[in-house]
Amino acid sequence: MRAVAVVLVSLAPVLTVAQTPDYVGSDQCVECHKAEAEAWAASHHALAWTQVEDGHVVADFDGTVFEHDGMSVDFSMAGDGLQARVTEKDGVTTPYDVHSVVGIEPLQQYLFETEPGRLQSFDVVWDTENRRWFHLYPDQDLPPDDGLHWTGPYKNWNARCAECHATGFEKNYDVETRSYGSVQSEIGVGCEACHGPGSAHIDWTQDQPVSADLSEYGFTMSWGRGRTEAEIQQCAGCHSRREAHGDGNPLPGTSYHDAYNLAVLRPGLYHPDGQILDEVYVYGSFLQSKMYAQGVGCMNCHDPHSATLKAEGNGVCTQCHSPAGNPDFPTLSDREYDTPLHHHHPDDSEGAQCKTCHMIERVYMGVDGRRDHSFRIPRPDLGLGEDACTDCHEDEDQAWAAEQIAAWFPDSARRTPHFGTAFHVASTGQADGPDALLEIATNAEAAGIVRATAAYLLQPFASAEVAAQTAPLLLDPDPLVRANAAPLQRQAELRDQVQRLEPLLSDPTLNVRISAAKEFLSIPAQSLAPEQQTRVAQSMAEWQGAIANRLDFPETHLVLGGMALTFRNAPAAERAFREVVALDPQRAEAWPMLVQLAQINRGAEAARDVLNEGLEILPQDANLLQLKAQLTP
DSSP, X not given: OTTHHHHSOOOOOOOOOOOOOOOOOGGGTXXXXXXXXXXXXXXXXXXXXXXXXXXXXXXXXXXOEEEETTEEEEEEEETTEEEEEEEOTTSOEEEEEEEEEEOOSSEEEEEEEEETTEEEEOSEXXXXXXXXXXXXXXXOOOOTTSTXXXXXXXXXXXXXXXXXXXXXXXXXXETTTTEEOOBOSEEXXXXXHHHOOOHHHHHHHTTOOOOTTSOTTSOSSOOSTTOHXXXXXXXXXXXXXXEEOSSBOOOTTOOHHHHEEEOOSOBTTBOTTSOBOSOOTTXXXXXXXXXXXXXXXXXXXXXTTTOSBXXXXXXXXXXXXXXXXXXXXXXXXXXXXXXXXXXXXXXXXXXXXXXXXXXXXXXXXXXXXXEOTTOXXXXXXXXXXXXXXXXXXXXXXXXXXXXXXXXXXTTOSOOOOOHHHHHHHHHTTOOSSSHHHHHHHTOTTSOHHHHHHHHHHTGGGOOHHHHHHHGGGGGOXXXXXXXXXXXXXXXXXXXXXXXXXXXXXXXXXXXXXXHHHHHGGGSOGXXXXXXXXXXXXXXXXXXXXXXXXXXXXXXXXXXXXXXXXXXXXXXXXXXXXXXXXXXXXXXXXXXXXXXXXXXXXXXXXXXXXXXXXXXXXXXTOHHHHHHHHHHOO
């Protein structure tokens, strides 16, 4: 690895790993599990990624043409396959054979193999309802040399998508050649994607003994009553906005926080009150909900094999929220909800649907509606700009909506202070201190992701006092809170930093250990005892391993460049920032660093050469223009 090896010391802990069963393919499951296999075969999981010859292509490839913003695509049948002739804005025409197919509805996307082993997801996709081609990003000007163009690193299937559309996926990126040798046991989300490799299960059916580290049936993942949290985490691996620590699919049954770093409710992803904004894939929303807090799991509402809801309309909600209640959830109020006395809309209208008020919908990828799974009560009284009421009543404002709700529920105890108010003030730079965020972060009754977000938003207010007040969060039962509390110790006295953060180096959760390791970058090694240095090195090695699995991400090399600067290693920093612009020439934050590092490493003439190189790509960049004025003889 170009930069990693010089930035971090490679000291991986020695682990004893049990023998992992082998993947055998979903076809091996059908004979004994016919009903489940039949339900799965038509599901969005099974059809998440298919071959062209499997017969699931729904788009019109019979000589259709799509044109947009100076580019055009001719879709056609070519022999036994399908082809797209793409003429880019620069006038260059390239024919691409369709390699494979993504999804089935409400849109279908197609993959092209632009280099051996490198799959790119094409931005022109098929709308299955309206039967038309459309561009996913019609308002963006994306010439072929832009990193956000469909041929660039952010639309790379191997790196950004395949893990959640395949079973037993391994990315296998070669940083030296910038190429992929990706493999998987099966494309599509097969049986083993959720249950784990099946060879030991087949052995079990033949009365062979099962390893003690597997389930009683020979799987790495055990499903069933009493396993709700493990099941939620298994689904969350793909249904969440997160950073992966591994090179592909973690073994089913792996703790979520050993495999991923979950994005908290940060600006740009969520609205201040936690409602969905960007494409965040459910888990972060669900963690905010009272349903999650009371033990509700994904499969209370969703059938795991067909991936469909267990009932139509309000029926999926009234299986619990009704006068009959549900004995599995004794805290429920046993009363009528599916009635105008509750929803105050005509029966069978859109407003009478539970999801309309409690699960706002936002559209992603042009036509794909996704619903917020925080199951919140509408709060237009907060005045934070988004609520279910004005979603439908577009001609009214939030003050009107708040008055309506107050009239319907005059004595409601639900209109209490909300974390969204404090988050809004903090994220817009209007907070005059940390007190409101501290109150949320240390409130044991708040959802873990909310407390973790408060800790994240506290970083600009970091001080020795804030570090002391948030030190108990380092012992919080929720690993998401522990991981986000670690950075708040940066302003503590050195002795306090070491004393508080050292236990996290031995945390049972990998994501927490990595978070702690990052904080030890700025702690002098000479201030640590030998055994402490060993633990730091072990956690650093785990962090290095996670970084090594993301070397095809430009943003990873930005981090490596910053780390190299921390170690005052200017040559390694220059190599890291050079890799950033090799992967994405438009990363404006990298070019000024490259210019300055070239001057440090090789002198003013080298700096001017790099400057001119950057200005050819970003001629109007203010930072580069400022450097040009400084470097002009």
